[in-house]
Amino acid sequence: MARVCQVSGKRTRVGNNVSHANNKTKRKFIPNLRKKRFYVPSTGEWITLKVATSVIRTINKNGLEATLRKAKEKGTLSL
Known part of the structure; x- marks a missing residue:
């Protein structure tokens, strides 16, 4: 199963780890x-949904x- 929220559509995003020396390496931001x-x-x-914790609060x-x-x-919405 993909790491995608069924209600909000939040998915894995890509960014950089930035060291003190400003070296950049790729990393993933995975939704909770x-x-x-x-x-x-x-x-x-x-019903059972795969949702982000922020959506549970909503x-x-x-x-x-x-x-x-x-x-x-x-x-x-993707049900």
Whole structure:
């Protein structure tokens, strides 16, 4: 499975390690992903999503259905 958040679309990014002598070597910035089960009250089902921890906080704040609706409008939702 790819390291991509199913809701926000966050994925691995590439950057540089920069030493004190300003030498640059490539590195990866990996998103903090977790597999998490969420309850959907409208359907009465549980769904499992691979999401970033920042998205878990957003779901706690705004609710699951509102967050999924906004992600679908934005075009980042991949279920």
